[in-house]
Amino acid sequence: TPVVRKQHLIPKAHYGGRHAVTMLPGGGIGPELMGYVRDIFKYIGAPVDFEVVDIDPTVDNDEDVHYAITTIKRNGVCIKGNIETKSEAAYVTSRNVALRNELDMYAYVLNCKSYPGVQTRHKDINIQIIRQNTEGEYAMLEHESVRGVIESMKVVTASNSERVARFAFEFARKNNRKKVTTVHKANIMKLSDGLFLETSRRLAKEYPEIEHNDMIIDNCCMQLVAKPHQFDVMLMTNLYGSIVSNVVCGILGGAGLLSGRNYGDHYAVFEPGTRNTGTAIAGKNIANPIAMINASVDMLEHLGHHFHADLIRAAVDKTINVDRVMTPDIGGSASSTDVVNAIIGNIGH
Numbered sequence: 366t367p368v369v370r371k372q373h374l375i376p377k378a379h380y381g382g383r384h385a386v387t388m389l390p391g392g393g394i395g396p397e398l399m400g401y402v403r404d405i406f407k408y409i410g411a412p413v414d415f416e417v418v419d420i421d422p423t424v425d426n427d428e429d430v431h432y433a434i435t436t437i438k439r440n441g442v443c444i445k446g447n448i449e450t451k452s453e454a455a456y457v458t459s460r461n462v463a464l465r466n467e468l469d470m471y472a473y474v475l476n477c478k479s480y481p482g483v484q485t486r487h488k489d490i491n492i493q494i495i496r497q498n499t500e501g502e503y504a505m506l507e508h509e510s511v512r513g514v515i516e517s518m519k520v521v522t523a524s525n526s527e528r529v530a531r532f533a534f535e536f537a538r539k540n541n542r543k544k545v546t547t548v549h550k551a552n553i554m555k556l557s558d559g560l561f562l563e564t565s566r567r568l569a570k571e572y573p574e575i576e577h578n579d580m581i582i583d584n585c586c587m588q589l590v591a592k593p594h595q596f597d598v599m600l601m602t603n604l605y606g607s608i609v610s611n612v613v614c615g616i617l618g619g620a621g622l623l624s625g626r627n628y629g630d631h632y633a634v635f636e637p638g639t640r641n642t643g644t645a646i647a648g649k650n651i652a653n654p655i656a657m658i659n660a661s662v663d664m665l666e667h668l669g670h671h672f673h674a675d676l677i678r679a680a681v682d683k684t685i686n687v688d689r690v691m692t693p694d695i696g697g698s699a700s701s702t703d704v705v706n707a708i709i710g711n712i713g714h
């Protein structure tokens with residue numbers, strides 16, 4: 366029988382009614398956004414204690430990253446910004462990828478729901494993107510076979526294709542979604558994407574109440590910008606997931622709005638949806654704090670703190686949709702701290 370992810374198997378550090386959660390601020394705007402999350406958590410008395418781990422991007426060894434991974438294994442849950450890898454040496458791998466792989470977080474979920482208060486071309490979009498998060502084009506296996514010829518391996522396995530497809534269909538069933546669309550390029554990558562597509566088709570038969578279709582990635586991008594309402598749950602490999610996530614974030618209001626969740630069988634990591642560092646806007650009090658605040662709401666939900674999650678979510682919705690206090694990236698003129706203060710002012714109202 367296939368392994369089905371069960372939330373209750375995830376160990377969560379819990380001491381005296383409070384949860385311990387690893388916080389990785391990362392680079393760029395990460396630290397200031399984490400500061401806002403802490404301000405809001407303090408204001409509402411959220412029963413969460415953060416174990417903060419700073420990772421030095423200029424160091425070539427991975428000691429900090431291993432320490433961070435150890436704390437996530439202990440706590441079970443993490444909230445993170447984007448960790449920078451300053452070294453361009455080919456042997457130094459992306460720390461974000463290393464962390465996801467080490468924790469075997471094979472599924473990524475991006476909740477793409479429109480905010481009525483944000484002016485966009487398309488209204489009322491409600492798409493869930495589910496992305497394979499640990500292999501595919503991110504295998505990081507590249508070499509120069511002969512001078513001037515680089516080979517890069519895309520690794521697709523039956524087991525990971527099955528795990529993420531099952532995750533997508535279980536997600537659809539649990540959340541009462543109607544359709545899963547597998548996105549691929551199996552007409553060209555017949556073996557790798559072919560396996561991914563075939564696996565999702567096979568699993569779809571176990572979920573007769575959920576419609577399943579598939580779409581080639583190029584057409585998918587065109588359909589997304591032209592007719593996004595046809596999509597419900599979308600399932601795809603790693604790199605397509607990264608690109609399509611950015612397309613959908615662009616349609617809904619940009620990098621500062623949506624949050625993403627990384628899941629494995631044991632651990633969960635929450636972060637802004639497009640995983641940007643935002644180096645150019647750091648320290649200017651203009652970064653949109655919403656994506657990280659949404660990540661913190663996802664984290665509270667995951668921990669079972671629904672009351673506190675609802676408090677923040679309702680305050681964010683009112684701030685954007687009713688009061689229209691927003692940063693410039695989504696059409697407002699407020700600073701980051703104006704937005705955070707407005708959210709705090711709206712809590713419980």
Ligand code: ATP
Pocket residue numbers: 393394447620621622640641642643644645646651652653654656694
């Ligand atoms: P780098 O790692 O060099 O910073 P990146 O690929 O991570 O690059 P960014 O430049 O960080 O991408 O982000 C892409 C765009 O999104 C930039 O224009 C950035 O200003 C914007 N952006 C990212 N996060 C936010 C945010 N929270 N609020 C407003 N704009 C944001």
